[in-house]
Amino acid sequence: MNPRTVRILVLEHDPTAPLLRLGDWLAEAGAELTVLRLHAGQPVPASTAGFDALLSLGGEMGAHDDAAAPWLPATRDLLVTAVADATPTVGICLGGQLLAVATGGTVEPGQDGPEFGAYLTAKRDAAHDDPLFAELPMTPDVMHFHHDVVSVLPRRAVLLLSSTGYPHQAWRLGTAAWGLQFHIELTAQDVRAWARGTGVPIAGRLGPLLDDAEESMGEVWRAFAHRFVEVARREPGAGVLLPGDRLPLVVSDR
Secondary structure: OOOOOEEEEEEEOOOOOOOOHHHHHHHHOOEEEEEEEHHHOOOOOOOOOOOOEEEEOOOOOOOOOOOOOOOHHHHHHHHHHHHHOOOOEEEEOHHHHHHHHHOOOEEEEOOOOOEEEEEEOEEOHHHHHOOOOOOOOOOOEEEEEEOEEEEEOOOOOEEEEEOOOOOOOEEEEOOOEEEEOOEOOOOHHHHHHHHHHHOOOOOHHHOHHHHHHHHHHHHHHHHHHHHHHHHHOOOOOOOOOOOOOOOOOOOOOO
């Protein structure tokens, strides 16, 4: 018997930050993707009814830039609802920052400056029991392109990946929501295109290290995307309750 199709709602905040190869990886695993281009005026729904999972992508704006991106308050409300309903949810870069501020965390400009290019992260102990992160290598490569960081995690969030730069690289909230500070959908070419567009020199972590990271990231994060689809294929609202997990009290700042 063929596995059932998983319906994923995708929030696209910026036309320059689409799904890219992540869309292919999710489709390979049996996902049907509905992309809402919020930057083009498509409305944010009040809930994830009719969908099995939620994915919030990156963008040039900040998590508090409501004037520039007037759909952000509704996005934060939707993320709160998804966490409360145990709808499997992943937020990437801006998407992770929105998840953090919606649920009581703090996002602000990184005190040590932006991160652009290839970086190493390291698994924390909690990652070894996590359904998405357990099978990652101990020090997975990631790609960064951000100024802001999650400086304070939401209450009861579980840290999964850290780094020597900014510690909150990936975390889980409640039973089925994950925030990522980094990008998994980008290739080296994509990151360099962003850098050229913003005047960032192509050197250092945007040089050969970026090509090495792309090679190592492909299979690692492709498998991660497949696992997300499998989590979403479970009974709706079942979540991934682990020892010590409690669904936190979450309120949007809308």
